[in-house]
Amino acid sequence: MTAATRVKGWCPSLLAPMVSGDGLLVRVKPSAATLTLAQAQSLAQAALRDGNGMIELTNRANLQIRGLSPETVDAFAAAMQAEGLAANDGPFEQIRNILASPLGPEDLSATFDSHALAGELEAALAQSPELHRLPPKFGVLIDGGGALSLAGHEADIMLRAHSGGLGLWIGGSDLAAHVQPGSAVEAALALALAFLTLGSSRTPPPRRMRDLVSQMGSAAIFAKAGLAASPRTPPVAPAARPMSGPGWLSLGLPFGQIEAPRLLSLIGKARALGAEALHCTPWRAFVVSGLAEAAIEDLQHWARSAGLIISPDDPRLTIAACPGYPHCASGRTQSRADAERLARSGLASGTSLHVSGCEKGCAQPKAAHFTLVGESEERYSLVRNGRAGDTPVATGLSLDAAITELRKGRSNAPRL
Ligand code: SF4
Numbered sequence: 001m002t003a004a005t006r007v008k009g010w011c012p013s014l015l016a017p018m019v020s021g022d023g024l025l026v027r028v029k030p031s032a033a034t035l036t037l038a039q040a041q042s043l044a045q046a047a048l049r050d051g052n053g054m055i056e057l058t059n060r061a062n063l064q065i066r067g068l069s070p071e072t073v074d075a076f077a078a079a080m081q082a083e084g085l086a087a088n089d090g091p092f093e094q095i096r097n098i099l100a101s102p103l104g105p106e107d108l109s110a111t112f113d114s115h116a117l118a119g120e121l122e123a124a125l126a127q128s129p130e131l132h133r134l135p136p137k138f139g140v141l142i143d144g145g146g147a148l149s150l151a152g153h154e155a156d157i158m159l160r161a162h163s164g165g166l167g168l169w170i171g172g173s174d175l176a177a178h179v180q181p182g183s184a185v186e187a188a189l190a191l192a193l194a195f196l197t198l199g200s201s202r203t204p205p206p207r208r209m210r211d212l213v214s215q216m217g218s219a220a221i222f223a224k225a226g227l228a229a230s231p232r233t234p235p236v237a238p239a240a241r242p243m244s245g246p247g248w249l250s251l252g253l254p255f256g257q258i259e260a261p262r263l264l265s266l267i268g269k270a271r272a273l274g275a276e277a278l279h280c281t282p283w284r285a286f287v288v289s290g291l292a293e294a295a296i297e298d299l300q301h302w303a304r305s306a307g308l309i310i311s312p313d314d315p316r317l318t319i320a321a322c323p324g325y326p327h328c329a330s331g332r333t334q335s336r337a338d339a340e341r342l343a344r345s346g347l348a349s350g351t352s353l354h355v356s357g358c359e360k361g362c363a364q365p366k367a368a369h370f371t372l373v374g375e376s377e378e379r380y381s382l383v384r385n386g387r388a389g390d391t392p393v394a395t396g397l398s399l400d401a402a403i404t405e406l407r408k409g410r411s412n413a414p415r416l
Helices: 037-050 073-082 090-095 114-126 129-133 181-199 209-216 218-224 260-272 293-305 335-345 399-410
Strands: 018-020 023-028 034-036 054-057 063-068 098-100 140-143 157-162 165-170 175-179 248-252 257-259 277-280 285-289 319-321 353-356 368-376 379-386 394-397
Touching (some): 037 054, 037 073, 037 277, 054 260, 090 114, 090 129, 098 114, 114 140, 129 181, 157 175, 157 181, 165 181, 165 218, 175 181, 181 209, 181 218, 209 218, 248 293, 260 293, 319 335, 335 353, 335 368, 335 399, 368 399, 379 399, 394 399
Parallel strands (some): 098 140, 140 157, 353 368
Antiparallel strands (some): 023 063, 034 277, 054 063, 157 165, 165 175, 277 285, 368 379, 379 394
């Protein structure tokens, strides 16, 4: 590992890997949530060569690559930079957190081209070194609305389609400024600078916009950015998102994970069907675009047989599970295979489930109604309303015994 890459204990990026139970973990942040098929292929090949081949989609539509080592992490980073999937500048790469609605101009029902705006914002951020001091988790969301809108997802600064134009919200506030498309980037940068300026007088400085809002209110932040804001209701999250539309197909990843060989197969199939790109979503799905109508059906058949998710009701979308044994050296149980069994048991409905190969709880840092934690080969402990590292209420459970416990406990599970 060189000076260019520094191990971090939290919030990893490509140049700041995080130590995890299965080695080093890095995040790749495709611009405008999109990879060409050639970029996706390079990423999958590099993940196989330099890591353990496990790739995850995060709730910010980033790709998380697992199982790298100090000997391979630089080669992986260089490969991603060569593909245009990361910046060379470490501080900029760390704060290059722009979540765009997945389809961009390919969503004909969107109000504006979120990808074009994301590109403009990224270029402007690169040219604004004063903003490279933003906290690493600070991010901007750009939602063009339409079929695959980001309604329901949040960020520190949010540009959303609103009332036929653009609304600019900040995290933790119901106030929004109405902006013209031509001034949206300038307004977003002004808000980011206002966050840094106002936050610098606080001890400790806030790490997220919502922290600053709770300390001083949002009106002062909009005023500092030179923006007039008034109460506006943001778009409401849809009950379910469509899985396909004109020219595109959404494919869910079981438990948000895909192995590099399966991703390479998907890329090969998509390429053969004339697809152009792979878009990342914050809801654990890839969207394949550039498909003819007949190709959509073909890809759907292929995806079902490949074990990918093609229905919004698939319970695997709601269970968190880490790779576990044999993919992770720390895994004591086959957490993902066991999560598949749990999904088939019907237990996923109405409760949050987390299956973890050990107490590190990589798949879900927050609490779940029920967390099964790998204890020894084929044995789990059960944590109720907590995290993987919390004190269990039962230990030494086979998966069958755990399912029985979950059935008993589900009816009176409180909301978290
Ligand atoms: S939680 Fe899962 S992925 Fe993380 S170290 Fe444990 S077994 Fe490995």
